[in-house]
Amino acid sequence: MVRILNLLAVVALIGSAIYAYSIKYQTIFHAERIVKLKHEIKAEEDQIATLRAEWSHLTRPERIEALADKFLDLQPTGLRQIVSADALPAKTARADGIGDKLEALGLAEPTNTPGDAAASAPTTPSTPTR
Template identity: 40%
Template sequence: MTRLVSLLAVVLIVAAAVGLYRFKGESQQLARQIAELRAEIDDEREMISVLRAEWNYLDQPSRIQELADRYLDLNRLDVEQISMVEHLPMRPLDIDPSGANTTIGGFAGGDDRTVQ
């Protein structure tokens, strides 16, 4: 009976040692994965900071103005081109919502020109 209990104790101790060894290996593997992920996160953060610095350089108004002057054929705005909203003509009234192709008279501004 003592031999059976001793044998059972030895088997349990060996099983516990094997289980502990496996858990140790798994925990070491997980620790390596965590370290790799942290390194990747650090690399990504560094890349983000580099990209932000590059974006700040590319987004400078003076640089954009220089590129616009160099590559776009734009003319400067003359003073005569500046107007007020009140000087713009009013939109025509949509009196016939049915969509029939009829001639409608009158503008929203009171003009009696015909709108088609």
């Protein structure tokens, strides 16, 4: 009987040691993974900073102005080019083919929505008389 209890104690001790070591190695694995992810995040942040610096370099106003002068044949705005709003052409109405077809079918009027029908209908059903 004592030998069986000793054997069970040794088996329990070995099992708990295996469990403890498995937890230890899982913790080490996850810690290494966290460090690796932190390095990847830092690399991505550095890349984002580099791209922002490049973007700010490319969008400098003096650079864009020089490129516009070189490649676009722009002329300064003259005083006679500025007009009042009354001198602008009137906006033309666009044709709505689908709307015209709906009007021709008589479907252009507003319809009753389910909320409107529910407001006009009684809220309780009528009970049949016996």
